[in-house]
Amino acid sequence: MELTSYSKADLTAFYDACKADYADYQAQGLKLDMSRGKPSPKQLALSAGLLDCIRSDELVGEAGDYRNYGLLDGIPEAKRLFAPMLGVEPDEMFMFGNASLQAMYFCISNAYSHGVLGGTPWSRLEKVKFLCPVPGYDRHFKITQYFGAEMINIPTNEDGPDMDLVEQYVQDPAVKGIWCVPQYSNPSGIVYSDEVVKRFAALKPAAKDFRIFWDNAYCIHHLVDSPKTILPILAEAKKCGNEDIVYEFASTAKVTFAGAGVSMLAASKANLADLKKGLTVFTISFDKINQMRHVKFFDGKFENVLAHMEKQRAELAPKFACVLDTLAKELRPLGIGAWTEPKGGYFVSFNAPKGTAKRIVQLCKEAGVVLTGAGAAFPYGVDPDDSNIRIAPSYPEVPELQKAMDLFVLCAKMAAAEKLLEA
């Protein structure tokens, strides 16, 4: 029976029983941080070979001595290795530093200080607006917030952002960009449909310096055998004569080492040349040795990157199963909440009954399990429904995760019951 159908007396009894269980959890002194999508130690161990896969004499590569200065846009060996991951040609990309977030920050920061492809610097405009499909990635929103953009929530459907709304908003010349995680969105895990990608590629915004920030962070992070993949945005945009509309980003943060991988930025040649004007002031070069380390570790073959991701999948899949099974078993019969069942990525997006997300996070915290803050997946950290919680199952091992999920569903039950009892 769904909880909403319970009598007042049954609901009170249900809540009291939950409270007793909760007291037991509190007594256990759990201590678990599930606030970020961090790889587990076992996942990180898969890349141990990176630490000694390269010899000094292998660092004189195709384009020179990679131990020395130079090659701002990266070594050709690494570009060839990772171009297929982004669905671009090697000359349509830069290798970047240890984090794609820095590349995104640079693009936004440079747009504010110097403008995009000859446009007015955004800092000189009265108003800059950014479209933010929600729920989304908090660190994206923090960049645009830091620079003072007005962020507009765009609802996300099962096949991507609400494109009618996107197409309507881009008529406003103050709208300068949109944040997208097209494959396994953070946190909803959805995959953009071909139609959505094509509509993005064909977008005709009023602002010529509007850019799609296409963060393809999880493009090869599958959890199933025959994953649905997305159309390559840059190629699609080219077909529409619209190739300048997108910056694409990716990294090996969740392929090899989080924070010590390599990252990439793909864009049209005009965009790359424009960005290079600033990048050449920003740095002499990124870490080419780490680029070559990745080339050696994967023997220069993208199929080896994909094989490596199968090992990652073997670690992650049981954890997602644990989360989804527990939610299905404990909450579905009671009709509490709704959640995504992602086929890849790093998160499960849980939508609690309206007005209960903060309470669930608080209850979990008080029993020793730290979740991502409720609202974090929304611009300004404000979820208008106080409903969304990002569950990040990657870090703990299954037994610990099971404990955390048991607590989570208990807290979800309590919060739901409290809400109903209030009413």
Next chain:
Amino acid sequence: MELTSYSKADLTAFYDACKADYADYQAQGLKLDMSRGKPSPKQLALSAGLLDCIRSDELVGEAGDYRNYGLLDGIPEAKRLFAPMLGVEPDEMFMFGNASLQAMYFCISNAYSHGVLGGTPWSRLEKVKFLCPVPGYDRHFKITQYFGAEMINIPTNEDGPDMDLVEQYVQDPAVKGIWCVPQYSNPSGIVYSDEVVKRFAALKPAAKDFRIFWDNAYCIHHLVDSPKTILPILAEAKKCGNEDIVYEFASTAKVTFAGAGVSMLAASKANLADLKKGLTVFTISFDKINQMRHVKFFDGKFENVLAHMEKQRAELAPKFACVLDTLAKELRPLGIGAWTEPKGGYFVSFNAPKGTAKRIVQLCKEAGVVLTGAGAAFPYGVDPDDSNIRIAPSYPEVPELQKAMDLFVLCAKMAAAEKLLEA
């Protein structure tokens, strides 16, 4: 006899002889790039041990798992190792990414977009001026040029920038900063005297958000037995109650691998907290594995870093000797030019007779030796005297360098003779 005392006929004969020699050089088909201060392959080979000095199980350090996200300001082991290099305490610094230039760019960029320690963002000011001791480092000047600062040349004396002038200029509230390379200035090689450092530390600019950009790039890059070292600027500024006035930078770019080392930013705690507001948006963390790699390679001991620099010195000292001996032997008797005799760093700064620097660089280039462009060491690339040339002896081995220097002095003779013949 000095060239200026030659009779017209002798000068013509001298010039003709030079031209004949020059034709021989052109026939040799030299091909040598001395445009940047790049370490030589032998220098880079000294750090080969970095490539395999760390095991996976050594990456769980004092402050957690360094293979994973986190620790924006760097690992404590690396801070302790490099703090003595900057003359600061470990809690007065951040570890940064693979290049200190990125840290400098970030500080300037962030000052423009968000202001310094609560000040007005520089982008909103009508005018921002920057003091530029000359000759200086072209990449410094390019950052301030990129952001539109008006750059003001400050002459450099043997003990540092002309401090009377600096103290005078900082009375102007539009003057927001100064670029300094205090130990072995790029390119002059001078070392700031204690008095100069103390005057910097005690500076009272009209602008509260004035910052000294103290690029200590060559602080341990000595070429002599008992090098003169500089006073630690942050400690000196603290003594004056002026600790917020300076950002200090350093890196291992010329200790280990150029472009794949680690860098550092030291500043007061108030400055660090201020910068962290932006850095936390810019990135999750820098490459902590590379930080730990450096800790392991040097066994966590700063004395091992210094011992490593002795090996670097053994490579570099004969090259500097080659440059200085050739200049002394070939140009001093003729009274052509003046130059520094640095006790460390990466450059010899050559001042040709006024109006001949571009000509010398052109002549060298046409015989196959590329020097740093004349004027590069000045803001906007303009040397008002067309006199200064930065000689970078590090990259070629001595026999090749000797050839290049023989050509260089020949071109200096030709340009000097041409100038005198014109007159």
